[in-house]
Amino acid sequence: MTATGNTLVKCAAVDLAVQWLCWAAAAALKSEKFYDLAGSGTFILLAHLSRIWGGAAHVRQKVQTGLVTAWGLRLGTFLFMRILKDGQDRRFNGVRDSPGTFFVYWSIQAVWVFMTLLPTLMLNSEKGDVPLGMRDYIGWSIWGLGFVTEALADQQKWLFKRNTENAGKFITSGLWAYSRHPNYLGEILQWSGLWLSASSVMQGPQHLSVVCPLFVWFLLRHVSGIPILERQAMKKWGSNPAFQNYVKNTPLLWPCF
Structure with missing residues (x-):
């Protein structure tokens, strides 16, 4: 087995071990409160372990690992505070009391972590280095735009929902416009x-x-993200003319200015 393959196998084993141990605790407590926190924490753990096991510490690897860490800390903390x-979490209604079904959810999270992080794991397993280039800077810029977009959108919705005057309303301000x-x-x-940055060293x-970022898009767009929230929104506000107008004039995902 190649060094890269060995690192990927070890990361996959750690990923499954973490999720299944957390499932055992969550099933015993009948609680999903640390589901997202465990997921984001595993991202951080595997990013750092892969760099240690890969045996190299090039600038690209350090930056990539740092960006994954920043993403995991921000999102994990935000989601944990929100569920507290x-x-x-409404996703787990009817699930948290069923250990078998709960196990499926935790196992799916393991797949999500590994698939999403795979380009970073591959990068961190490479001992050879390639000078930083335009692909890296563009990739990191796209990451930065995405980080600010996600953090700002989360904060805007958090503040909107905390305002008691907005009880029962839907957000249409800020990035949500x-x-x-x-x-x-x-x-x-x-x-x-x-x-994009990790692809600089790929052969x-x-x-x-590239199926990994496409997997993230597919999962959010067609499986566990947008479809669930859209159904919930239509059930709650579908007969509201203001909501109908919002849906008609606001893109689902990609903005059109």
């Missing part, structure tokens, strides 16, 4: 930018890891 305030899901747009941009079939 809300008390529960240009996209109905700007936080997910930021998420997609971040992982796309990290893939041949490794470029197929």
Whole structure:
């Protein structure tokens, strides 16, 4: 087995071990409160372990690992604070009391972590270095745009919901005036930018890891993100003319200025 393959296998094993141990604790407590925190924490852990196991510490690897860490700390903290305030995550209604179904959710999170992080794991497993170039700077700029977009969108919605005058209302201000899901747009941009930088050292079939940012887009756009929230919004405000107008005039994901 190649050094890269060995690192990927070890990272996959750690990923599964963390998620399944957390599932055991969550199932016993019948709580999903640390689900997202465990996910983001695993991203950070694997990014650093892969760089240690890869045995090299080039600038690109350090920056990539640092950006993953910044993403994980911000999003993990935000989601954990949100669920502490809300008390529960509606995604797990009818699930937290079923250990078997709960196990599936934690296992899916393991797949999400590994697939999303794969380009970074591949990069950190490379001992050879390539001088920094335009691809890196563009990739990191895209990541930065995505980070600011996601953080700002999350903060805007958080403040909107904290205002008691907005109880029962939907947000249409700030970034939410240009996209109905700007936080997910930021998420997609971040992982796309990290893939672009990591691709600087990729060779041949490794470029197929472009499926990783596409996987993030597909998951959020067609599976666990936007479809669920859109159904909930239509159920809650679908008969509201103001909401109908918002849906009609505001892009689902990609803004159109």
